[in-house]
Amino acid sequence: MKKIAIAAALALGLTGMAQAETVRVGMAPEPYPPFASVDASGNWTGWEIEIMEAVCKASELECVITPIAWDGLIPALTAGQIDAIMNSMSINEERQKVIDFSNKYYNTPSVIVAAKDAGITPDAEGLSGKILGVQVSTIHQAYVEKHFGSTVAEVKAYQTQDEANQDLVAGRIDAIQADSTALDAFLASAEGQACCASMGAVANDPAVLGLGVGVGLRKGDDKLKEAFNTGIEAIRADGTYDAITAKYFASSIYGE
Numbered sequence: 001m002k003k004i005a006i007a008a009a010l011a012l013g014l015t016g017m018a019q020a021e022t023v024r025v026g027m028a029p030e031p032y033p034p035f036a037s038v039d040a041s042g043n044w045t046g047w048e049i050e051i052m053e054a055v056c057k058a059s060e061l062e063c064v065i066t067p068i069a070w071d072g073l074i075p076a077l078t079a080g081q082i083d084a085i086m087n088s089m090s091i092n093e094e095r096q097k098v099i100d101f102s103n104k105y106y107n108t109p110s111v112i113v114a115a116k117d118a119g120i121t122p123d124a125e126g127l128s129g130k131i132l133g134v135q136v137s138t139i140h141q142a143y144v145e146k147h148f149g150s151t152v153a154e155v156k157a158y159q160t161q162d163e164a165n166q167d168l169v170a171g172r173i174d175a176i177q178a179d180s181t182a183l184d185a186f187l188a189s190a191e192g193q194a195c196c197a198s199m200g201a202v203a204n205d206p207a208v209l210g211l212g213v214g215v216g217l218r219k220g221d222d223k224l225k226e227a228f229n230t231g232i233e234a235i236r237a238d239g240t241y242d243a244i245t246a247k248y249f250a251s252s253i254y255g256e
Helices: 047-058 070-078 139-147 161-170 180-188 190-195 222-237 240-246
Strands: 022-027 062-067 100-106 110-115 131-135 154-158 175-179 196-201 213-217
Touching: 022 047, 022 070, 047 062, 047 222, 047 240, 070 213, 100 222, 110 139, 110 161, 110 180, 131 139, 131 161, 139 154, 139 175, 154 161, 161 175, 161 180, 161 190, 175 180, 180 190, 180 196, 190 196, 213 222, 222 240
Parallel strands: 022 062, 131 154, 131 175
Antiparallel strands: 100 213, 110 175, 110 196
16 A cells, blocks of 8 residues: 555645645544554554545545544544544534535444453443443444443543553453444454453444444535545445455445
């Protein structure tokens, strides 16, 4: 994979889609395998990185990653510090009040993971009295607070999913909720295999969990939205999307 330059927003000195068609794409630097991670040399890797490259190429956009902490991505977008968010951000009602989205580019369920012998089920009854970990400012945190907040002992929020995973391994929390494909990588690791298993998907709530993952955009930026939609459609049609997906997943993650 070609290297993608990491550039600070101020260095670009741009406020929108820009004269040179350069688009600042916000991504959190926290590792989120297999979607996006930064290696020791500062290079971005992962499924979402390759999909971004392909979409931008098909749309004739020059996309440059701008690293921003996850909970700062939407504020950075609305303030004009970045032009788009392509960081596994789900399209849901709350976010749509503030920003716009492209069409989805993947959609996977939200699951509960716990110790293999925990006897936990992915519902309010099964999680009653438990300490449940989630990544901060995610649809999973919103879901847990809405559906399990009155029954769990504590909802513990983490800056990164990896921190939540590590606390589960250490026994400091009883379970975690996150995207199934993101947790697949954890469950396939040596420590994940030793301790934990998926307890299944939580009941769907489209208002919170959303309609899939899309590119986050400023409201009114219709030209850029059309460009991303064109790119997503193009790589789905020509087989590029499936070819990239096959490198990371055993089956399609596009959803219905």
